[in-house]
């Protein structure tokens with residue numbers, strides 16, 4: 001971006017904060033969660049109001065400047081930052097208002113899960129979302145949103161009642177089941193392709209008592225434990241959510257019961273699948289549960305992830321998980337498997353732009369490391385291990401947990417029918433691809449590069465993360 005463009009941004013009607021490379025807090029402001037995405041935007045524009053968002057979007061649309069939209073900054077491939085372009089940072093739009101009478105939460109486009117959880121749990125209410133409290137509500141919701149309560153209440157998008165969106169032409173519109181219903185369909189899974197979400201309205205649910213079991217088994221009995229786990233979850237009621245991770249350290253299982261009086265007995269059964277090395281079973285506040293793994297996935301480390309859906313956890317999937325872990329490059333590299341089904345499958349795939357409703361489980365291969373010298377071997381392990389699981393997986397995928405980018409990622413994730421519908425929406429709402437730093441639905445028109453000199457694909461490729 002040239003100096004003129006920077007000067008023009010400074011002259012915009014903008015009440016937020018503008019941070020550029022010569023400012024003292026530039027390095028802190030440009031950081032995102034994945035340490036690999038070490039980019040140098042020309043400007044970080046922290047919006048304070050919706051009008052600020054509209055001003056930046058209009059500027060990007062008019063000039064062709066590369067625009068990265070940042071909610072919680074947790075994009076796996078670093079899609080909420082860029083080299084040389086604008087980062088529209090929504091972190092100041094993080095208000096959460098709970099209306100317990102109408103059972104609605106109104107949540108700013110830059111709120112984190114912890115902002116939402118804290119406000120809702122004060123009323124014993126909840127919006128089902130993800131499992132790490134520093135994740136952004138916006139990115140997670142726009143892709144789908146899976147977590148401990150998905151089997152009971154569905155995906156995050158299944159609780160979404162409406163969204164306020166700034167479109168590529170700078171107009172802000174209200175989108176819900178009655179106003180622009182097709183766009184509402186696309187926003188529930190289609191990511192940031194259609195506009196900037198400044199505010200979400202969610203239906204909230206009564207949470208009730210929460211009981212959590214955390215159990216660790218040795219790697220030597222992993223196969224037997226996972227076979228017993230598989231049988232146990234088949235009969236689990238939808239108030240039980242569970243996941244396990246397998247790493248060189250063993251099998252760590254988390255089982256969550258909510259809203260049931262027999263929760264303690266139910267989760268205790270998961271501590272009898274073998275000879276546990278560690279067990280903790282007890283009442284947890286929902287906030288404790290949600291933040292318990294925050295440090296394991298802290299900001300600034302180097303991460304890659306690739307996920308997929310299994311019809312069920314079968315022998316062949318267990319085999320692929322154990323083989324993968326046997327060659328893991330670091331002790332932090334792990335494979336995570338989340339139990340699905342229940343309320344997620346009550347909704348048809350066609351009802352929202354999320355593909356994977358019929359899956360019994362979701363897996364994700366996650367190498368984690370710190371030294372850039374390990375990039376090549378950690379990325380290679382992540383991709384190779386994921387490829388073995390992909391062979392055993394359903395078609396379709398979760399756009400939010402794909403460390404690679406490129407046209408085929410979105411096409412493969414959505415499948416042909418959903419992709420075609422999303423493409424029609426993209427051509428209607430963002431034909432010039434102003435919102436292109438995401439798992440992109442490419443509308444096929446010319447992309448302006450005059451103001452920035454590089455495309456989104458160039459930039460992601462420079463991370464070594466493109467497929």
Ligand code: FAD
Pocket residue numbers: 033068069070071072073074075076079080090109110129130131132134135136137138139140141142143144145146147191192193195196197198297400401437438439
């Ligand atoms: P950002 O990096 O800010 O944004 C991600 C994408 O969304 C970018 O393309 C960005 O442009 C777009 N975007 C962000 N904000 C807006 C907005 N307001 N309007 C329009 N577009 C926007 N997913 C789950 O479903 N369940 C989990 O339990 C879960 N756990 C996770 C834990 C960690 C540590 C991480 C890194 C990811 C996890 N994810 C999970 C995946 C998560 O859903 C995605 O990484 C998601 O994109 C994060 O959203 P964000 O707002 O933090 O990210």
